[in-house]
Amino acid sequence: MEVKIQTGEITTTAAEAVVLFHFEGDVNLLHATATVNTITGSIVSRVIEAGDFRGEHLENMILFTKGSAPIERILLIGLGKKENFTAQTLREAMAQALKTLRDRRQPRAVLPIPFDPEFPLDMEESAETCVLGGILGLYQFTELLTRDREKIKDFHLLTIVSGRKTKPLARGVDRAKAVAAGIHLARDLVTLPSNQATPAFLAKRARDVAAQAGMGFKLIREPEAKKLGMGAFLAVAQGSEEPGLIAVMDYQPSKKKSPPVILVGKGITFDSGGISIKPAKDMDKMKHDMAGSAAVIGTMQTIAALSLPVRVVAIIPFTENLPSGKAYKPGDVIRSLSGLTIEVINTDAEGRMILADALTYAGRYKPQAIIDLATLTGACIVALGDNVAGLFSNDDQLQTRLQAAAEESGERVWPLPLWDSYLESMKSDVADLKNVDGRKAGAITAAIFLKQFVPQSTPWAHLDIAGCAWEDKGSALVPKGASGMGVHLLVRLLQSWKPLDEGHK
Ligand code: BES
Numbered sequence: 477m478e479v480k481i482q483t484g485e486i487t488t489t490a491a492e493a494v495v496l497f498h499f500e501g502d503v504n505l506l507h508a509t510a511t512v513n514t515i516t517g518s519i520v521s522r523v524i525e526a527g528d529f530r531g532e533h534l535e536n537m538i539l540f541t542k543g544s545a546p547i548e549r550i551l552l553i554g555l556g557k558k559e560n561f562t563a564q565t566l567r568e569a570m571a572q573a574l575k576t577l578r579d580r581r582q583p584r585a586v587l588p589i590p591f592d593p594e595f596p597l598d599m600e601e602s603a604e605t606c607v608l609g610g611i612l613g614l615y616q617f618t619e620l621l622t623r624d625r626e627k628i629k630d631f632h633l634l635t636i637v638s639g640r641k642t643k644p645l646a647r648g649v650d651r652a653k654a655v656a657a658g659i660h661l662a663r664d665l666v667t668l669p670s671n672q673a674t675p676a677f678l679a680k681r682a683r684d685v686a687a688q689a690g691m692g693f694k695l696i697r698e699p700e701a702k703k704l705g706m707g708a709f710l711a712v713a714q715g716s717e718e719p720g721l722i723a724v725m726d727y728q729p730s731k732k733k734s735p736p737v738i739l740v741g742k743g744i745t746f747d748s749g750g751i752s753i754k755p756a757k758d759m760d761k762m763k764h765d766m767a768g769s770a771a772v773i774g775t776m777q778t779i780a781a782l783s784l785p786v787r788v789v790a791i792i793p794f795t796e797n798l799p800s801g802k803a804y805k806p807g808d809v810i811r812s813l814s815g816l817t818i819e820v821i822n823t824d825a826e827g828r829m830i831l832a833d834a835l836t837y838a839g840r841y842k843p844q845a846i847i848d849l850a851t852l853t854g855a856c857i858v859a860l861g862d863n864v865a866g867l868f869s870n871d872d873q874l875q876t877r878l879q880a881a882a883e884e885s886g887e888r889v890w891p892l893p894l895w896d897s898y899l900e901s902m903k904s905d906v907a908d909l910k911n912v913d914g915r916k917a918g919a920i921t922a923a924i925f926l927k928q929f930v931p932q933s934t935p936w937a938h939l940d941i942a943g944c945a946w947e948d949k950g951s952a953l954v955p956k957g958a959s960g961m962g963v964h965l966l967v968r969l970l971q972s973w974k975p976l977d978e979g980h981k
């Protein structure tokens with residue numbers, strides 16, 4: 477979708493369609509809605525007064541102006557009750573609006589901003605929110621379809637019309653485009669099947685993003701990983717014919733090297749479970765077990781596009797988890813990069829194995845903070861459902877910031893505990909740790925396992941995105957499939973990044 481900004485009055489703008497909003501139960505129309513209502517013989521207020529249109533969230537109705545105005549049709553969208561309004565309400569409403577138009581093969585529309593002098597968001601926020609919501613809702617992955625391509629519907633052009641200065645609008649639009657591009661990159665990478673999105677393919681995509689933004693980049697290949705002593709990562713990689721790779725992207729906004737924030741993403745390009753093989757049902761979905769890595773790559777692209785003033789390093793281990801004659805096996809004892817030995821109880825707990833070494837490796841950068849994203853446990857889905865990420869942190873301030881960022885981005889995170897008492901059950905008779913305890917508190921014990929590999933006294937947070945990385949049904953902002961979970965959240969977090977207070981807990 478292309479976005480244009482045009483100075484002018486909505487009353488004199490010729491357009492095929494205009495998008496207008498209305499709050500449920502509001503006795504007044506929003507100013508922009510009222511303006512169009514006046515020149516079109518009150519067709520908007522009439523459907524509201526008659527009770528045909530109530531303004532419930534995502535309710536939508538198309539009205540033809542029948543030549544009364546240079547605008548041919550009005551798409552009226554409900555915002556729900558005013559007291560429940562957040563930016564997410566508007567993102568979803570705009571997604572709904574543009575999808576409605578696309579489905580009716582109406583590929584162009586205008587949008588007047590500001591909506592109203594009293595509107596809860598200013599012009600810049602309104603533009604950003606609408607454009608981001610619109611683009612996210614319109615996402616479709618059609619790359620691999622070869623038949624009936626002419627039937628694919630698209631929405632082409634949104635023109636924001638404003639009688640006021642357009643600088644803030646342009647800022648909002650640019651930011652939305654940068655965030656949406658990062659989310660869509662993540663969605664594309666997650667959607668691509670594992671025969672295409674191999675470790676080598678994803679590492680190359682990471683390299684391309686780094687090169688385009690002038691970031692530092694390096695690849696740790698298996699021989700080097702071996703030299704370093706990354707036994708936990710290599711144990712998982714050894715079962716696959718595709719060589720495992722660790723990509724390191726280094727976004728450094730100023731010449732002076734400062735301690736980075738480190739992002740770690742789980743990049744299992746296919747998780748069969750390994751020797752502890754998964755059931756066939758839904759195994760195809762395990763192509764999305766690299767969603768953490770995709771979110772990290774998308775985030776890196778966006779923060780560079782926004783020129784954020786904080787150094788961010790991404791450490792992304794990529795490998796498949798497959799059974800083979802060379803695969804690691806239950807009972808094997810592995811020496812990790814940290815020196816801790818791990819008894820493999822279940823080869824399907826592979827995510828924590830590769831993350832363990834990535835977290836230890838992160839310590840070399842003396843980071844201000846480490847945040848990892850991983851489709852780590854089915855248990856997290858049992859605990860929190862499909863749309864919520866489990867949030868674990870050893871630092872209250874970092875946790876609070878992540879919660880605030882999620883509040884803004886409209887993604888959902890919920891804190892779970894990291895008490896040391898959970899560690900007891902992770903102890904092995906033959907090694908320092910088992911990679912799995914029983915079924916109880918599975919998301920927490922996985923996080924407790926990771927915590928053992930976090931460099932001493934480094935603020936760290938872990939997001940278990942097993943449930944929310946993939947949308948089974950589809951929602952206003954997330955068409956069925958890959959969600960891009962984490963990108964918007966991390967961008968919001970890093971956008972306002974300040975050093976954390978010392979002495980975290
Ligand atoms: N990648 C899976 C977790 C997962 C499950 C992600 C469903 C997305 C949707 C992970 O590697 C895994 O297999 N976890 C096991 C851990 C168990 C062996 C302790 C699980 O959750 O069953």
Ligand code: MN
Nearest residue numbers: 747824825826
């Ligand atoms: Mn697994």
Ligand code: ZN
Nearest residue numbers: 744747765827
């Ligand atoms: Zn996995």
